[in-house]
Every structure is written in structure tokens, then in C-alpha cells.
Amino acid sequence: MFGWHGKVLRVDLTAEKTSVEEIDPQTAKDYIGGRGWAIKILHEEVDPTVDPLSPDNKLIFTTGPLTGTPAPTGNRYMVTTKAPLTGAIACSNSGGMYPTEMKKTGLDMIVLEGRAERPVYVWINADGSGDEAEVEIRPADHLWGMRVPEATDALLEETDEKARVSCIGPAGERLVKIASIMNDKHRAAGRSGVGAVMGSKNLKAVVVRGTLDTPLAEPDEMRELSRQVRREVAADVKKGSTLREYGTAYVPIVTNEIGILPTRNFQTGVFEGVDGITGEVLTDKYLVRPKACFGCPIGCGRRTTLEGSIYEGKGEGPEYETIASLGSACGLDDMAAVTKANYLCNELGMDTISTGVTIACAMEMMEKGILSEEDVGMELRFGDADAVIQLVEQTGYREGFGDVLAEGSYRMAERFGVPELSITAKKQEFPGYDPRGSKGMGLLYATSNVGASHMAGDLAYMEVFGVPKKIDPLTIDRKPWYIKHFEDLFTIIDAAGLCVFLSIRYLCDGTYEVQPTRMTEMINLATGADYTVESLMEAGDRVYTLERLFLSQAGFTRADDTLPKRMLEEPMPDGPAAGHVVELDEMLPEFYELRGWDENGVPKDEKLAELGLNR
């Protein structure tokens, strides 16, 4: 095979056995790779009603056919599982160096099953001394309890200094429902509590080392197309590409200007303290240098230091989502404090979005008199940086009130009788775009298979950033079509192993139709498959629909495709989106119709037949 190695590693942690399976080429093509292959396995092998933290759940690491190839930003992997935060599926995506190294082991996918009796880690070594990767399940008692940087260093010391590490921190070990899986110390497969699933399996880390290149169907043409894309990116960087200079931290002033910057638990979309949390502040005061993932010509990563501030530490970040959640959503206008909270989340292994928005919810609950100082163990006001930093730490260890925060904002708010104050969809916290001023994002959050997520089909590209074209964020016209299209498109990007930052701008056709023309070409050159734009989009639809089927079988219905009351009934109080709510009921029927789902959000028989899927 080309693009894919065609190999899946199974690790049975209960029996401490490993095996390698081959994947059938037609299946490889029908499901693209990454997230697509993973949902096929989950659907076939995991009961959709399984307790996510039981040994019967499976945790799947997958690369795509473009991971570890010359394709610019072909450096991603996905973590797919049934998620403890949502009860839906998790598709958490991460870049850095780890995914490429994982692909170089000659394995496309790792399926982690069962539960180890004692803490363990998996060591996969394909350093060129044999034809195939050697796989060992090793004791990790001595690593249990370590924070991410410490554990990573210890693992490199005892395996190979050239290896790459994906691991959990104290949060994942304690089954914190918003725990992430961290790779290369600072990159996160962040969302939906995937770190807790890893912790439930007593699995501290998966360490990889590989030297095997991915065979390509048309290597010369692929390199030429990749060079062409790199030239285009370089030209944009020369013109002053914002992402290189400021990272995604440039976004708060943009979302604030259109009135959708999450502020004080989404009570409004305009933040008076925005000037303290801009990309300029980060670049001028704390940036050491930009950092790129493997083979990325953009370099949006931020290597930063807090030297010169009242805090200590160095690390990576923050990016926009972190600034919106741990910053403006908590009323914080101090970039140093946001950066410090970001470092702690990375060290403890926690999703910055859910952590920030959960603390923001607790702040509003105290503001409204629902939580007392006694409940939390401290005063908790919007804008209190010290409280945010202390609560991040407590959440990671489930200490004090952190044990409540560790369940995520929905379970916390429900426990105190105010679930409507949790700004979540399917119990997952909103990312940094208030959908009252970005209507397509509202439909996306409500219907996404993973709960509220921008990465499930980020129409903010068009509604906010004008990529590839600007569309009106305040209208619902054509939004059902766009969301269906973007969900399928983002599924392809995830499944292929690409990063969205490059894919929408440089690998699509640049029109209002956003067709993945060059993306199709790139995947064909790598794999030798004969996808057309239409058949590739159909494969995206197939994967997305199968994910939905898994949700339906887990018990999700139309009632779960919804948003908090604040988004549906409380008009945005001020700013350019003032007076707006999300008209979800007006968009939902057309969206279901376009997706081929019935009025309860369940895929229809004819839709499944069209895509070659079985119940």
C-alpha cells in the first residue's frame, strides 16, 4: 500500500499481549484513515452504551495517509474513543512531532484495549534494527503521579532520546473528565476527557521511535505539489502572515470587534479588558520564538517564557482558545496569568478550553449566589487571576473544590441545580466563538458528534476570518448547507492527517463552495487511490454518518442536539451582535434533511445504504 502502511497494532492491556493486523485496502480507502478507521473499529467492536471508563472501551491512536509525508502540515494524529465528558465519541486531534514518529514505526493505528493491572506504558520501537516494530508493555509505577514534562523526560531517558512521548499527567490518572493526552510535552489531544480513558486503563504513556518512511504512490509529483503549496505559504508569510507573527493569539481583538469573544461565562461577547490579552502583548512581552510542528511552513506555535512577569515558568502557548477560555471567559485581562494557567493545564494534562469555561461557570455561580466561599474554599470573582491558577491546580489533583470542577461545568452546575449556567453542548464546553454572533457555529456546536467543538467543522473560517471568503455571521441563510459541508470537510482533514490551518486556505478551491480540490490531489498522490472531489466528500460523509450512528445507538436524540438557554433565549446584550440569539429550531430540520437523518437526528436506512453502512 501507499500512503498507508496498512498495519494496525492491537495492545491488550488486560492480557498484556500485542498483535499486528493488516487493513484491507478497500476499507482503507472507504474510510480514508485516522478518525475514519477509528470509528469503524469502535462501531464494530465497542458497545455504544459502554461506560467510557470501563475496560470494555477502546482508546485508539490513529494517523492518516498524509501523516509523515512531504504534505505540508501532514503531521497530525487523532485520539478516538467513547468520551467520559460527553458519552459521545471523542475525536481529539494533535500535531507536534509525535504523530510523524508514530507513523514512522510502520503502524498507522494503535488500538489500546482492556485495563492493565498496574500502571504501564507501551514502548514501540522501529529504530531500523528489524523489519517490524518491537512492542513492549513496561511497568510505569515509578512514573505514576509525575507531571507531563517530568514523565516525558523520564521516558526518554529509559527508552531512546530520539523517541517521542504521548502521555497523561495527574489529571488523567485521577480520571478528571476534562483530562487531555499530551504529546511532545506541550501539544494536546485535548478535548472530551480522552486522558481519563487512558488513566482508566492504567496507561501512562505510549512512546514511539521509528525510522520507516511512508511509501508514496507518486513521490515526485507529490513533492512538487507540496513545494508549490509551501511557496504560496511563504509568499503570505512575507506579506506579514499573522499566524507566524502572533500565533492564534491575534484572534481576541478580531472576535471582540465582531462581538463574539466569550466574556464572563458567555454573558456577553465584548470584553473591556481585551487589550491585555492580544497577540501583540504575547509577542512583545513573552514570546521566545515561533514554533512549527513537523513539516509545517506556518509556525503558529508559541515558545514562551514568563520571565519578567510576577509568575514563573516557560513552555508553549497560549493559543486563542486558551486565551478565550482561561482569559476573557474568566474575566482575566492579564496575558501572563493566562499563560501561567495554560502551562499548568499542560503539565497536569488538562484541556484548557473545558478547564477555563468550567471555572468561568463557577465564577458566575458565585456571582449569582449559588456557590458560597465555603463551597469553593475561596472567594471567586471574575478577573481573579490567583483564584483561576489555584483552581487549575486543584482540578488536576481533584483536591478541594477541584474535585467538583474535574467533572466539567455541566455536572457541576447540575449538582447545584443550575445546569442552564453551563455553557456546553452534549456536556462539552464551548470554544471561543459566542454563537449568537456566529450562527453557523451555533448549529455546529448543537449537532456535532463530539459536543461543542470548533474543530468539528469550523465555519468561523468564513463567518469570522474571511477564509476562503467572508460570509455574514449573523444570518442563518445557507448555514445548514455550510455546516454539513464543513463537517464532512473537517472529517477528511482529520482522517488524512492534515492540519486545518493549511487545508482550508491552500488545499481547497478558494470559492464560496470550498471544494477540496488540491486536498483530493494530494491524497491521491500519496495513496494512489482514485478519489474524485465528490467521492472524497462522500467518504467524509460516510465517516461522519457512522459516528452519528454510534451516537444514536448510545441513546443520543434530537433533544441532545441543542444549546444552553442563554444561546437560544437570551439575546446578546451588547456589541455588534446585540439582540441576537441562535435560531436553532429554524436551522435544524433543513440540516437533518441535508444529512439524510430523520427528525430525531438518526441516520435513515436509505442514507446508510447509499454510503454502504450497516447498523
Added chain:
Amino acid sequence: MNITLKLFTSLRRYLPEGCSGGACDLEVDPGTSVGEVLRRYGVPTEGIVILVNGRSAGLGRVLEEDDVLAVFHALAGG
């Protein structure tokens, strides 16, 4: 009449001298369009997103008293 011009991130360098924080209050003639303001300061008029009072606008939009004109590179993030 007075308007406010905001140029975000790498477009800041096109702001007239003496402006700080990425924004500048300007006096323009009534009937002045967005395009005329941008051309006056040499701001690129392609590959950008234009907002007037936080809402999408085009180069031909005629500005009114106290309008806030904000411009940034069309570039994804988040």
C-alpha cells in the same frame, strides 16, 4: 466628520504616525468610502476583512460620523 480606524496585527504599520494601540481617530469628509480611507494610508485592499462597527462591509461602503472601521488580513485562526 470623525471616524476611528483600527488596523489589526501586521497591518498596524500602515497607521498614521502618532497612533498607538492599533487605532487612530481620523477626520474625513462626509461621503468618504472605506476604499478611499484605505488607499489614503496605503493599506492593502485585497486579502483583507473589513468591518464597520463590527459588521462586514465592502470597499465601497460610505462611512458615517463616529463609524469604527476595522481591517485585518483574511487569515484563519482559533
